[in-house]
Amino acid sequence: MSGPGSAAAAGPGGASAAGGYRALVVTASNRASAGVYPDKGGPLVAEGLTALGFAVEGPQVVPDGDPVEAALRAGVAAGYDVIVTTGGTGVSPTDGTPEATRRVIDREIPGIAEAIRAEGRDTVPTAALSRGLAGTVEGTLVVNLPGSTGGVRDGLAVLGRLLVHAVDQMRGGDHPRPGSPS
Numbered sequence: 001m002s003g004p005g006s007a008a009a010a011g012p013g014g015a016s017a018a019g020g021y022r023a024l025v026v027t028a029s030n031r032a033s034a035g036v037y038p039d040k041g042g043p044l045v046a047e048g049l050t051a052l053g054f055a056v057e058g059p060q061v062v063p064d065g066d067p068v069e070a071a072l073r074a075g076v077a078a079g080y081d082v083i084v085t086t087g088g089t090g091v092s093p094t095d096g097t098p099e100a101t102r103r104v105i106d107r108e109i110p111g112i113a114e115a116i117r118a119e120g121r122d123t124v125p126t127a128a129l130s131r132g133l134a135g136t137v138e139g140t141l142v143v144n145l146p147g148s149t150g151g152v153r154d155g156l157a158v159l160g161r162l163l164v165h166a167v168d169q170m171r172g173g174d175h176p177r178p179g180s181p182s
Helices: 041-051 066-077 097-102 110-121 125-129 149-170
Strands: 022-028 055-062 082-086 134-137 140-145
Touching (some): 022 041, 022 066, 041 055, 066 097, 066 140, 110 125, 110 134, 110 140, 110 149
Parallel strands (some): 022 055, 022 082, 082 140
Antiparallel strands (some): 134 140
16 A cells, blocks of 8 residues: 555655655754764754654754755755754844744744743743744745754654644645544
């Protein structure tokens, strides 16, 4: 049986996942891209998405701002189901991931970003300072996660509950109803 959600789909470099789900991870960090310190968030995102059944490319580590937009546009053009960014969502003058994302997405999905902020807010009140966005463009879901490893873990907890369903819906899947035949 083949079709959305069941056939393996080859991604860049021949990567595939059982459900055919493909994801790109982009780390937005001026310092990590310059080699000042290693990227810690991107590998966590990649590991989390792999555990959800996605064939994952990246993390691609880019400076914040326009390079993030370029990476998002390239990922959309490559046909990824999901692009998850980490970093650049705070309030510092160099944090520009939400602005780069807003220039790319067509439809915002505020509930995802709100849920990610809410996930960590009780234990880390500064989670409310994240300006991350989520939205869709040309069949790709783009989600911004914070750059901290705790923020990434909180974001992955939220994405673990809804990401596959969101991709299935974007592919035209129907909403299953309790008690009705599938």
